Amino acid sequence: xxxxxxxxxxxxxxxxxxxxxxxxxxxxxxxxxxxxxxxxxxxxxxxxxxxxxxxxxxxxxxxxxxxxxxxxxxxxxxxxxxxxxxxxxxxxxxxxxxxxxxxxxxxxxxxxxxxxxxxxxxxxxxxxxxxxxxxxxxxxxxxxxxxxxxxxxxxxxxxxxxxxxxxxxxxxxxxxxxxxxxxxxxxxxxxxxxxxxxxxxxxxxxxxxxxxxxxxxxxxxxxxxxxxxxxxxxxxxxxxxxxxxxxxxxxxxxxxxxxxxxxxxxxxxxxxxxxxxxxxxxxxxxxxxxxxxxxxxxxxxxxxxxxxxxxxxxxxxxxxxxxxxxxxxxxxxxxxxx
Ligand SMILES: [Zn+2]
Numbered sequence: 612x613x614x615x616x617x618x619x620x621x622x623x624x625x626x627x628x629x630x631x632x633x634x635x636x637x638x639x640x641x642x643x644x645x646x647x648x649x650x651x652x653x654x655x656x657x658x659x660x661x662x663x664x665x666x667x668x669x670x671x672x673x674x675x676x677x678x679x680x681x682x683x684x685x686x687x688x689x690x691x692x693x694x695x696x697x698x699x700x701x702x703x704x705x706x707x708x709x710x711x712x713x714x715x716x717x718x719x720x721x722x723x724x725x726x727x728x729x730x731x732x733x734x735x736x737x738x739x740x741x742x743x744x745x746x747x748x749x750x751x752x753x754x755x756x757x758x759x760x761x762x763x764x765x766x767x768x769x770x771x772x773x774x775x776x777x778x779x780x781x782x783x784x785x786x787x788x789x790x791x792x793x794x795x796x797x798x799x800x801x802x803x804x805x806x807x808x809x810x811x812x813x814x815x816x817x818x819x820x821x822x823x824x825x826x827x828x829x830x831x832x833x834x835x836x837x838x839x840x841x842x843x844x845x846x847x848x849x850x851x852x853x854x855x856x857x858x859x860x861x862x863x864x865x866x867x868x869x870x871x872x873x874x875x876x877x878x879x880x881x882x883x884x885x886x887x888x889x890x891x892x893x894x895x896x897x898x899x900x901x902x903x904x905x906x907x908x909x910x911x912x913x914x915x916x917x918x919x920x921x922x923x924x925x926x927x928x929x930x931x932x933x934x935x936x937x938x939x940x941x942x943x944x945x946x947x948x949x
Contacts, residue, residue, distance in 0.1 A: 653672045719930070740802055743805070744778075756862070781801070794826040794828070813935055823918045827914075839893070843892075855867040862898065865897060873928075897914060
């Protein structure tokens, strides 16, 4: 028996010397030390031996097993160490361009809101926020929107129950601020609004608005025009022209819709501007005295203006985005362009 184990040891040493690859060394490990390997076969002989020989033979086998494991691990370790510099020399090419890690970015709508905040901060406006779940009073009544106005039906507003709804405009924040604060007031209120619109390329049941409000003594329409002019020139570029069209909103009088020259075709006419050269970007006007009465402001002393714009809309116009749904799909190919 001793001779047999000695022979196994010699065979193994010879075979190890001949091994040149890691794969062969692993094969050798299986051949000698595996569950069906040569050394395991010796173990199977033990029960058949006379009782007095079993202990000694067992020890020999264990010693052989330990030695074989040592030889093989040493060979594997040596071959692995040799393999590493090979990989470095042959495959690692320092002239290859590196892989840039994916970095996070602000969503394009967040970037627009940040830009808007920055422009108005320079003009002295504070940023305020209001609740998205709102009382009917703040969304309609206090804004001088009559009970029979079509926007108050549940075709145009999400009602939660009775007089509680999801706000359909950020103008609600105006009232909440004026209730707590006396003029002068200069605020913008960005946030989400909700309307039961069918989703298509231009509509979404949720979108973002920025509301602006300025109230003080002696505020005129000219002030409104200049504040919006400053914003438009900064956000869209100094060559962009602006025009006011008379309009109607329940909470402003007089009211206007504000257009800018189409930045995609420079006013020459394209499909985005319906070949008119102009695109509407916001609604604005002088605050209706009825609104001031709701918050107990002296309408003889104070005047003010308000404006509201869609964040998605101005972002789409600035970047030439044709489908509003792109903002909400979280497609990294779209988002990484901003
Ligand atoms: Zn155009």
